[in-house]
Amino acid sequence: MVYNSPVLFDQSETIVESFTVRQDRRKLLIISAVSKDTDIIKPFIYDINGLKEYELIEMNDELQFENISEILDRQKMGTQLYISAKWDDAGKIFTAAIEAGFSEDEIQTHISGEKRRYVYCLKCYHLQEVEAEETDTICHHCQISLEIGPFFSRERKGYIGYPYNPAFVPTT
Amino acid sequence: MRAFGKIKVFVEKIVQETKSVKRFHLYPVDLELLPAFTGGSHIATYVKNGDQMIERNYSLVSHPTDRTQYAIAIRKEDHSRGGSEYWHDMVKVGDYLEISWPKNHFPLAFKAAKHHVFYAAGIGITPFMTMMEDLTAEGKSFELHYAARTKEDCAFYYELQTKYPGQCHFYFSRSENPTKMTPVTMAEHRIGTHVYFCGPVSMVNEFREAAELFGYPSHSIHFELFAATDEGPKNPFVVTLANSDKKVEVSEEETLLEALLKAGVEAPYSCKVGGCGGCEVQVIEGEVDHRDHFYKEEERHTKKVILTCCSRATELEKELVLEL
Numbered sequence A: 001m002v003y004n005s006p007v008l009f010d011q012s013e014t015i016v017e018s019f020t021v022r023q024d025r026r027k028l029l030i031i032s033a034v035s036k037d038t039d040i041i042k043p044f045i046y047d048i049n050g051l052k053e054y055e056l057i058e059m060n061d062e063l064q065f066e067n068i069s070e071i072l073d074r075q076k077m078g079t080q081l082y083i084s085a086k087w088d089d090a091g092k093i094f095t096a097a098i099e100a101g102f103s104e105d106e107i108q109t110h111i112s113g114e115k116r117r118y119v120y121c122l123k124c125y126h127l128q129e130v131e132a133e134e135t136d137t138i139c140h141h142c143q144i145s146l147e148i149g150p151f152f153s154r155e156r157k158g159y160i161g162y163p164y165n166p167a168f169v170p171t172t
Numbered sequence B: 001m002r003a004f005g006k007i008k009v010f011v012e013k014i015v016q017e018t019k020s021v022k023r024f025h026l027y028p029v030d031l032e033l034l035p036a037f038t039g040g041s042h043i044a045t046y047v048k049n050g051d052q053m054i055e056r057n058y059s060l061v062s063h064p065t066d067r068t069q070y071a072i073a074i075r076k077e078d079h080s081r082g083g084s085e086y087w088h089d090m091v092k093v094g095d096y097l098e099i100s101w102p103k104n105h106f107p108l109a110f111k112a113a114k115h116h117v118f119y120a121a122g123i124g125i126t127p128f129m130t131m132m133e134d135l136t137a138e139g140k141s142f143e144l145h146y147a148a149r150t151k152e153d154c155a156f157y158y159e160l161q162t163k164y165p166g167q168c169h170f171y172f173s174r175s176e177n178p179t180k181m182t183p184v185t186m187a188e189h190r191i192g193t194h195v196y197f198c199g200p201v202s203m204v205n206e207f208r209e210a211a212e213l214f215g216y217p218s219h220s221i222h223f224e225l226f227a228a229t230d231e232g233p234k235n236p237f238v239v240t241l242a243n244s245d246k247k248v249e250v251s252e253e254e255t256l257l258e259a260l261l262k263a264g265v266e267a268p269y270s271c272k273v274g275g276c277g278g279c280e281v282q283v284i285e286g287e288v289d290h291r292d293h294f295y296k297e298e299e300r301h302t303k304k305v306i307l308t309c310c311s312r313a314t315e316l317e318k319e320l321v322l323e324l
Helices: A038-048 A065-073 A087-100 B083-089 B122-138 B157-163 B183-188 B201-213 B256-262 B297-302
Strands: A027-032 A053-058 A079-086 A107-112 A117-121 A127-130 A136-138 A145-153 A158-164 B007-016 B021-028 B042-049 B052-059 B070-075 B096-099 B115-121 B142-148 B168-172 B193-199 B221-225 B237-241 B246-250 B280-285 B305-307 B319-322
Touching: A027 A038, A027 A065, A038 A053, A038 A079, A065 A087, A079 A087, A087 A107, A117 A145, A127 A158, B021 B083, B042 B070, B042 B083, B052 B070, B052 B083, B052 B122, B070 B083, B070 B122, B115 B122, B115 B201, B122 B142, B122 B193, B142 B157, B157 B168, B183 B201, B193 B201, B201 B221, B237 B256, B246 B256
Parallel strands: A027 A053, A027 A079, A079 A107, A117 A158, B115 B142, B115 B193, B142 B168, B193 B221, B237 B319
Antiparallel strands: A117 A127, A136 A145, A145 A158, B007 B021, B007 B096, B021 B070, B042 B052, B042 B096, B237 B246, B280 B305, B280 B319
């Protein structure tokens, strides 16, 4: 991984509501880490309709994340990856895929449940989780007030938190 | 510190690489270090043939860290437009000429790629010489597929074999046991591979189309052409330059860029083969017949632009109005 390799974040271009068949790829690789994930996988396989080569990998106790890197590493060019998982698992699979050489254009991610959002303090670089709609927060490390900016840092893996002094914010 | 502009050099050495390829070593007249460059770079060369100035682009083949000299390799073309023939027949050791600063329209995808694969046909090997040096210095993974008629016609064959053992695949179409370089090998490249093509237009197009069919994303496909695609009718047309209200006629024998330069218009340009976008001009009125390799299909419909080095007015269109 290089310092600014793609990471999974709440606004990642790879996140989709439902999977779509990429007709321009040779093979579709589906990795599901959600048990009984029939709502998204079944209709997708129906859409593929046997017209494309596909492989479905269902993660369970026997198939751990270490094996996932191995599977991703042996894929050939022309493969489109589909990740269906909860946020933390999706992040691990996504990182392994980027490490293997997939680009964001070659990945679709479906998140089961809530997405996570992170902000980092521009004063002390502490990274912390914030609520989806939060616009301001307090840094858990240096206690400074932070305004959550719109820019996501791939290197810091969070949105930029701009320090400010609440005493200087005019009341409206 | 060298001022930006043309650099005066002299030919210090000429090496006959193969029957039809010569390597020219160019040293700066002012003895200052030459500008640094990256793998895939080329220079424009300006040699005088009587009153005529011959301007041609050639890839650099000398080591990117050697700034005391530049080397270029030139194949004498069977149907030379004058450039390669002049270089082969007239340029001698000790001759002076001018060159541009290095430019790079064919850079390596350093950050993104896990593996780089080069496909070269004939003299198309030249940009890959410096790219492989850069990748070796960075400890990156790469392989070369290189097609020539015979081993004797294969420029840099022994140098490549020595420097990169096990990483080069040669294909000789006219040897005792002929082998053909085909796009089929691209089906086996691992995820994260970037492919690079350089050679005749037909070869580059064949490999580009195959890569797309195999499902390669467009950002993993890179190519460089030495000549513009010679397709479609060369209809005469007229351009009106909106900024000066000047009219320039473009005949069947010339490109729009040639007509503009001949008329004394300071039109921008660089590669002259429709690959870099350096000659882009905004179009105010008229329909363009795009013949470049630069724009995506979608851009051709949404942008009102023309690459003057290769594109023309459509056959039915007799006039274009340009923002120039």
